[in-house]
Amino acid sequence: MARTLPGTVAALVAAAALVAGCSGGSTGADDSAAGTDGSTTVTLAVNPSAQTAPLFLGIQDGIFARHGLDIEVVPQTDVAAIISGVASGQYDFGFATVVHVINSNINGIPIRAVATVEGQQKAAEDPEEGNALVAGPGTGISSAGDLGGKTLGVIGLSSLNTLAAWDMAAKQGVDPASIELVQLPFGQMAAALAAGDVDAAVIQAPFIADAVERGATIIGKPNVETFPDMAVGLFTSSQNYIDSNEAQVQAFSTAMVEAQEYATANIDKAKLTLVDNLGITPEAAEAAKWNTDSNPHVNVEGFATAQELLKKYAGETGEVDVTTLVWPGALAPEQE
Numbered sequence: 069m070a071r072t073l074p075g076t077v078a079a080l081v082a083a084a085a086l087v088a089g090c091s092g093g094s095t096g097a098d099d100s101a102a103g104t105d106g107s108t109t110v111t112l113a114v115n116p117s118a119q120t121a122p123l124f125l126g127i128q129d130g131i132f133a134r135h136g137l138d139i140e141v142v143p144q145t146d147v148a149a150i151i152s153g154v155a156s157g158q159y160d161f162g163f164a165t166v167v168h169v170i171n172s173n174i175n176g177i178p179i180r181a182v183a184t185v186e187g188q189q190k191a192a193e194d195p196e197e198g199n200a201l202v203a204g205p206g207t208g209i210s211s212a213g214d215l216g217g218k219t220l221g222v223i224g225l226s227s228l229n230t231l232a233a234w235d236m237a238a239k240q241g242v243d244p245a246s247i248e249l250v251q252l253p254f255g256q257m258a259a260a261l262a263a264g265d266v267d268a269a270v271i272q273a274p275f276i277a278d279a280v281e282r283g284a285t286i287i288g289k290p291n292v293e294t295f296p297d298m299a300v301g302l303f304t305s306s307q308n309y310i311d312s313n314e315a316q317v318q319a320f321s322t323a324m325v326e327a328q329e330y331a332t333a334n335i336d337k338a339k340l341t342l343v344d345n346l347g348i349t350p351e352a353a354e355a356a357k358w359n360t361d362s363n364p365h366v367n368v369e370g371f372a373t374a375q376e377l378l379k380k381y382a383g384e385t386g387e388v389d390v391t392t393l394v395w396p397g398a399l400a401p402e403q404e
Contacts, residue, residue: 108316109138112303113150113162116143116346117254118273118356119186119301124341125334126327135319141345145253147224154179154306160313161320164304165228166374169393174386178307181394182317183324185301187362188400189292189370199272199291201233204261205283209268212288213240221252221260221269228300229270231377232290244381258282274348274356294377297363298370310395321398328364335360365400368393 114120123141126132132139142159144150150162155177163185164172172179203209209218215237222230234244250266257269258279270290271279280286291300303324310317331338342353371390378384 107133107136107138108319109140110160110316110320111140111142111158113142113144113153113159115145115147115150115163117275117358118342118346119358120345121338121342121356121358122186122328122331123324124345125331125338126323128341129330131327131330132320132323135323137316137319137323147227151177151179151304154304154309157306157309160309160316161303161305164302166298166300166302166370166393167226167228167231167378169302169304170371170375170378170388170390171384173388173393174384179304179393180307180310181299181302181366182305182310182398183303183321184299184328184364184366184398185303185324186359187328187364188297188299188367189295189359190297190362199229199270199289200276200286201236201268201270201288201290202261202276202279202284203268203287204264204266205285206264207267210285210287211240212236213242215268216242216246217248218267219248219250219265221250221257221266221271223252223254223270223272225249225251226378226382228295228374229272229290231374231381232294233270233288234381235294235377236288236290238381258284273358274342274346274352276357277352277355295370295373297367298373299363299366300370300374302366305395317395318397321395325364328362332360363400366394366398367400367403 114123127139147164147168150159151164151168151172153159154162161182164179169179169181201212209215212233220233224230230249237247238244252260252269254272254275257271258275260266261269261279261284262282305317339353339356342348342356343350368390371393375387375390
């Protein structure tokens with residue numbers, strides 16, 4: 069069962085129509101503009117959250133520039149719109165999860181993972197790193213096993229976060245169909261929990277800290293528990309763009325690896341980039357967490373797991389060869 073907040077339905081339908089109407093790829097080399105300094109300007113659509121700190125730091129401190137790229141960042145909270153933009157050539161690169169990439173390819177839209185956003189998921193002692201399943205104050209929810217019949221705030225009705233939360237609940241005896249989903253942007257989840265509009269939520273840093281300050285309780289780590297040692301948050305491009313601009317794709321992929329390693333070595337500096345890029349306070353930026361000190365390369369295990377969860381919980385009958393979903397230059401060395 070699912071419901072969306074007022075004003076979101078039209079946007080979701082429009083985004084879905086854009087994906088369905090895509091011609092299947094960007095228009096090629098002319099999409100990337102050459103700068104006066106010899107660099108290539110590329111557009112990158114991102115769903116802003118703490119996990120984009122390595123990207124922002126890499127741009128700020130010249131990592132991408134050293135690889136000949138001038139990154140034009142386009143904030144976009146609707147990932148379906150990002151996928152349609154990448155497919156149509158509006159964006160050269162864009163954020164997506166393994167779920168979005170699988171669904172796109174099932175529907176004949178050749179989107180490929182070319183880099184990770186924050187590396188591969190890893191077990192973390194810090195419960196605020198990455199995303200979290202949180203229970204609202206006064207709900208009596210202490211674990212995923214208490215979600216039956218409750219409302220759950222999620223970023224997307226069949227998103228990666230939703231699948232992970234469903235899997236956690238199912239493993240504790242809950243029928244996922246009994247959970248009522250409420251689609252919300254991450255930035256609205258803390259207020260919705262505090263007001264009792266939802267009982268629980270799967271929320272991303274830096275908004276986890278806000279939810280906890282308002283009385284919410286962290287009760288689980290969906291992505292870490294469901295996708296350990298897997299790459300699930302990705303930057304993608306279309307196969308057509310890759311075929312026409314492989315040098316730019318290689319430069320972007322390599323720079324993202326370096327940016328993640330640099331951000332791990334300069335965490336406080338990376339956090340400061342969130343003040344301007346996310347429009348949050350220095351205090352909120354200081355509390356921000358993302359997946360640090362992890363393997364920055366893509367692997368295919370996350371795709372395989374997500375595909376199984378889509379079949380099990382979302383009724384997806386289509387299937388793709390997950391080894392085709394990653395541009396080979398982005399794979400972890402052991403999978404090349």
